[in-house]
Amino acid sequence: MVLRACGFVIFRRLVQKPPPDNIEFLLMQTSYGEHHWTPPKGHVDPGEDDFTTALRETQEEAGLGKDHLRMVDGFLQRLHYRVRGKDKEVLYWLAELRDPNAQVVLSDEHQDYRWAKLEEACKLAKYQDLQDTLTAAQRYLEKQGKQ
Numbered sequence: 846m847v848l849r850a851c852g853f854v855i856f857r858r859l860v861q862k863p864p865p866d867n868i869e870f871l872l873m874q875t876s877y878g879e880h881h882w883t884p885p886k887g888h889v890d891p892g893e894d895d896f897t898t899a900l901r902e903t904q905e906e907a908g909l910g911k912d913h914l915r916m917v918d919g920f921l922q923r924l925h926y927r928v929r930g931k932d933k934e935v936l937y938w939l940a941e942l943r944d945p946n947a948q949v950v951l952s953d954e955h956q957d958y959r960w961a962k963l964e965e966a967c968k969l970a971k972y973q974d975l976q977d978t979l980t981a982a983q984r985y986l987e988k989q990g991k992q
């Protein structure tokens with residue numbers, strides 16, 4: 846059985862800085878296990894579609910709902926890694942926080958969060974596949990900005 850989780854790479858743009866240095870990614874640190882950092886995401890419930898999971902988990906874990914977010918079309922990353930002997934697939938969509946000052950509200954599952962520029966975000970993310978995902982998001986947004 847393949848474990849499956851879905852979520853959002855969420856970013857905000859700082860108004861006081863010019864692109865591309867104005868992009869910050871949201872990473873959250875688990876309150877359990879090895880206290881790893883990831884964007885909001887979680888397991889797909891039985892019968893639930895992937896995008897609904899991503900929205901639900903983002904609401905539950907970060908207190909950010911659909912109205913807080915602007916979806917970025919055309920970006921979807923699939924990560925594959927092993928967790929406790931099982932294959933896991935994680936899907937991340939990309940969304941911008943509409944109000945860069947909107948408050949993140951954590952659940953019991955996380956003990957800390959950070960808005961981080963790409964370099965710091967990659968350090969927190971630690972895993973190469975998640976670093977690649979964040980880098981792909983940054984490149985995607987920079988490319989969009991040039992069009």
Ligand SMILES: Nc1nc2c(ncn2[C@@H]2O[C@H](COP(=O)(O)OP(=O)(O)OP(=O)(O)OP(=O)(O)OC[C@H]3O[C@@H](n4cnc5c(=O)[nH]c(N)nc54)[C@H](O)[C@@H]3O)[C@@H](O)[C@H]2O)c(=O)[nH]1
Nearest residue numbers: 850877878879881883886887888924926928954972974975
């Ligand atoms: N007490 C306790 N409880 C736990 C533990 N574990 C879970 N719970 C419970 O489960 C619930 C969470 O439910 P959801 O929110 O629905 O699901 P997810 O968001 O999917 O949550 P997970 O944390 O299970 O999944 P991952 O983030 O995938 O971490 C799993 C492993 O993979 C590594 N890893 C992480 N990201 C990457 C990556 O991008 N790339 C690579 N290569 N590796 C990566 C990571 O370092 C770790 O070793 C919690 O409420 C807890 O009750 C635990 O160790 N102790």
